[in-house]
Amino acid sequence: MQLEHDHSPIAIADRLGDGPSVNYLRDWVYGGIDGAVTTFAIVAGVIGAELSASIVLILGLANLLADGFSMAAANYSGTKTEVDDYKRLHAMEERHIDLEPEGEREEIRQIFQAKGYDGDDLETMVNLITSRRQTWIDTMLAEEFGLATTLRSPMRAALTTFAAFVIVGAVPLLPYFVGLNSALLSLAMTAVTFFAIGSMKSRWSTQSWFWSGMETLAIGIIAAGIAWAIGMLLRGLIA
Template sequence: MPPRLEHGHKPGEIAKRLGKGPRVSYLRDWVYGGIDGTVTTFAIMAGVVGANLSPTVVIILGVANLLADGFSMAAGNYTGTRAERDEYDQLRRMEERHIDIAPEGEREEIRQIFKAKGFEGEALESAVDIITKRRERWVDTMMTEEHGMPAVVRSPVHAALYTFAAFVLCGSVPLIPYILQLDEPELPSAVMTGITFFAIGSLRSYWSPSPWWRTGLETLIIGMFAAGVAYVIGGFLEGLV
C-alpha cells in the first residue's frame, strides 16, 4: 500500500489547519469508558449467569452497574483531569511570576533550551528575542519546553461526560438480549459483547502504532478473559449456597 498523507500540505491548507490551533482530543476518555463499561457489565452478567440466577436479576444488576459504576468512573476522571488542569494553572502562574521577578534568568532558560536544540550565534539570540518579546508566547514556550505541559488543556467536565456516555452506551450492549427477552440470551449477549470489545479496541489504533485488528483483538481477549473469570467465580459461589 503506497504511503498516504493525513492532511494537505499546500500553503493555504497549512495556514488554515494551523490557524485553528491544536485540537483537544477526548478519544481516550471515550475508549476508557467504553472498555470499562463493557467489561464490568458483561463480567457482572457472566457471574450472575454462572450462579444460575434469573434474567431479571441479570437486568437489575446490569443496569445498577451501568449507572453506579458509570457515575463513579466519570467522577474519577473529572477529578483526575481537574488535577491536571490545576497543575497546569499553578505552573503557568509560577512562570508568569518568575518572568516578573527574574526576567534575565528566564531569558537564559530560553537561551539554553534552544541552544540544546542546535541554535547558536545570531540565530540563537534572535530566537530568544522573538520568543521573549511577547509575554504570552514566552510563558507558553516555558510551559511546553521546561515543564512538558500540553499545548491545550482538556476540560474536566467534557472528559467526565465522554467517559460516562461511553460507559453507559457500550455497557448496555450485553444487556440488550436480556431486555428483549430472547430465548437463551447468553450466546447473543456474548457475541454482541465480543463485537463491542473488538470495535472499541480498534479505536485505539488511532493513536497506537499497532494495526487496528491487533488492538481490537487485544481488547477482545482481555474483556472475554475478565468475563470468563467472573463466570467461573459465579459458578463456584453457586455451589456454596
C-alpha cells in the same frame, strides 16, 4: 504514499487558524471498555451463581448508572486537577518572568542549548522566544513541565466517559432485555463490541484496524475471563 492533509498555503492557514483540537478518544475508549467489562462481569457472576435473568437486568442496570456516574465523576475530578495544575504553573511562570526575567531567559537558553543550538543561533532563538510573553510562558510549560497548551474540558471528558460506559456497557444486557437469556450470546456480542472499539481507535494510531481490534478484544477477553472465574468461585462458596 498518500498525505493526510493538503499542504497548500490556504489549506494550512485554515487548519492552523482553528488551533489544535482536543481529543476525547481516550475517555470514550476507557469508558466503553470498562462499561462492557463490568456489565459482563455482572452477567458472568449472576449466571455463575445460577441466579435468575431478572437479577442480571437489575444488577446490570444499577451498574450502568451507578458505576458509570462514578467513573464520570472520577474523570471530571482528575481532568479538573490537570487544568488547575496547569493554571497554577502558568501563574508561577508569569510571576518568575516578572521577578527574575534574566533567570528565565537563562532557562530558555539552556533548554535549547540541550537541543543542539549554540552561538548566534542560540541567542537568536532565546531572543525570539522571550520577545513574546505568551510564547515564552508556553515554551517553559512545555519544555520544563511537559504540559500541552490545549486544555481538556473536565465536563466534556466526564460526559464522554459516562456516555461510552452506558452505551457500550448495555451491550451484554441486550439479550436479556429481549428475553434471550443466553450468557453465550451476551459474551459474543460483548466480544464483537470490544473488537469494534479497537478497530475504530486504529484511526488515531499506526496499527491496522484488524490488529487494533484484536488487541482490544484480547484485553476485554482477559478481563471477562477474570470476571467469569470470580463468578465460578462465588458459586462454589455459595454452594
